[in-house]
Amino acid sequence: GESVGLHLPTLSVQEGDNSIINCAYSNSASDYFIWYKQESGKGPQFIIDIRSNMDKRQGQRVTVLLNKTVKHLSLQIAATQPGDSAVYFCGERRRGGSNYKLTFGKGTLLTVNP
Amino acid sequence: NAGVTQTPKFQVLKTGQSMTLQCAQDMNHEYMSWYRQDPGMGLRLIHYSVGAGITDQGEVPNGYNVSRSTTEDFPLRLLSAAPSQTSVYFCASSYGTGARANEKLFFGSGTQLSVL
Numbered sequence: 001g002e003s004v005g006l007h008l009p010t011l012s013v014q015e016g017d018n019s020i021i022n023c024a025y026s027n028s029a030s031d032y033f034i035w036y037k038q039e040s041g042k043g044p045q046f047i048i049d050i051r052s053n054m055d056k057r058q059g060q061r062v063t064v065l066l067n068k069t070v071k072h073l074s075l076q077i078a079a080t081q082p083g084d085s086a087v088y089f090c091g092e093r094r095r096g097g098s099n100y101k102l103t104f105g106k107g108t109l110l111t112v113n114p
Numbered sequence: 115n116a117g118v119t120q121t122p123k124f125q126v127l128k129t130g131q132s133m134t135l136q137c138a139q140d141m142n143h144e145y146m147s148w149y150r151q152d153p154g155m156g157l158r159l160i161h162y163s164v165g166a167g168i169t170d171q172g173e174v175p176n177g178y179n180v181s182r183s184t185t186e187d188f189p190l191r192l193l194s195a196a197p198s199q200t201s202v203y204f205c206a207s208s209y210g211t212g213a214r215a216n217e218k219l220f221f222g223s224g225t226q227l228s229v230l
Contacts, residue, residue, distance in 0.1 A: 032217060043118075043204055043221035044157070089156060093217070099164055101172065102147075102219060106156035 012111045019077040021108045023090035026071060032093040034102070035064060035075045039086045047075070047088075077110075085112045116140050120205050120222035127195040127229045135190040135225050137205030145208045146188040147219070150174065150201040157204065163188055195229045202226050 013019050025033070031052045036044035050057045050064045050073075057064050063076040073090055087107040093100050121136045139146065147162035149172075159172030163182040177199060179191040188207075192199060206219040 034218070036219075036221075043206075043223045044219075045221070046218050049218065091157075099162070099170060101159060101162070102217075103159060103173065104149075104157040106154060 009106070010109045010111070012113060013080050015080060015082060015112055015114050017080055019075075019080045019084070019110060019112075021075045021077075021088050021090075021110065023073040023075075023105055024071060025073060025090075025092050027092065027094050028068075028071065030092040030094045033064070033066060033073050034091045034093075035062075036089045036091065036104075037084075037086045038089065038107070044089060080110075080112050082112045082114055085110055118205055118207055118220050118222035120203075120225050122225060123223070125225060125227050127192075127227065129196060129229060131195050132191070132193050133195065134192075135203055135205075135227070137188045137190065137222060138186050139188075139205075139207040139220070140186065141207065141209075141220065142185060143207035143209055143220070144185065146182065147172070147206050148178070148180065148188070148190045149204045149206065150199075151204060151224075152201050160190065160203075195227075197229045200227060200229045 034049040035047040037047050038044040048059045048062050048064050050066050061078045065074045087109050089104045089107045091102050091104040093102050118139045144165045148160040149157040151157050158174050160178050161172055161180040163169045166182050166185050169180050169182055182188055203225045205222045208219045
């Protein structure tokens with residue numbers, strides 16, 4: 001079936017290093033993608049999004065890359081900090097009948113070691 | 115603005131009991147939705163609404179009912195709770211409808227529900 005998935009369930013990095021979190025999607029009709037960060041005991045928080053007509057979008061210390069050819073999405077975090085430790089979810093928006101639905105992958109746990 | 119407010123934060127039910135999870139937003143968002151989060155399963159969409167009086171099913175709607183009588187509120191009802199409904203429930207909202215619906219979802223802080 002169609003789904004948003006993640007290559008790695010966990011990622012451990014050293015403080016100051018760059019982090020790359022990957023996500024694969026299978027629905028070529030998805031037109032919008034989004035990344036969320038979820039800290040323990042809290043609701044997901046928006047990080048960055050990208051539309052399907054773009055390849056790259058940058059935010060503050062974060063970059064999202066979209067490769068439509070291989071249906072791959074990645075989140076890059078520069079100079080990773082302990083406060084970046086969290087679960088990161090990618091989401092895709094796809095059409096469901098007359099409306100659009102935002103569905104999410106299972107998440108990647110990022111651990112930043114001091 | 116308070117954003118998206120969910121109540122209660124924690125709830126324990128016995129099998130067969132009913133309850134309503136409350137969700138309110140004060141951002142005048144047209145789109146609202148409910149997700150459940152289970153270990154290893156990520157966020158799964160239960161029901162959503164693109165405006166007052168309009169609701170639709172998500173990925174896992176069975177066992178849950180919703181209604182949207184006002185723009186601000188989107189309660190989730192469990193008519194007869196089952197252990198399989200033990201989960202963390204998140205309500206979310208966003209601007210717009212149609213093709214711009216559910217962009218940049220704003221999530222509540224969650225309700226942790228245990229069904230014994």
